[in-house]
Amino acid sequence: MNTKRLSEVEVGRNYTAKELDSFVSTTDVVLISNNESQLFSEPEREYKVTQSFNGFFEHSSEDGEKYFREKKTVVVEKV
Structure with a gap:
């Protein structure tokens, strides 16, 4: 299975937790979630x-x- 590696996310778009995990792993970023x-x-x-x-x-x-x-x-909310 080909894993999508994210280096950027866009405001207004939905991403899976798996995609956000990839983003955090490859980017110097603070990720804030309402899912604690x-x-x-x-x-x-x-x-x-x-x-x-x-x-x-x-x-x-x-x-x-x-x-x-x-x-x-980046601020994310579960949908």
């Missing part, structure tokens, strides 16, 4: 990409400052 820790528990479950950002703010517990991290961030 169960995102990859059902490989054929579909998720819709709802938003995509070029980064996010993170609070440092070491110095108390907030830093913008330039890292692709």
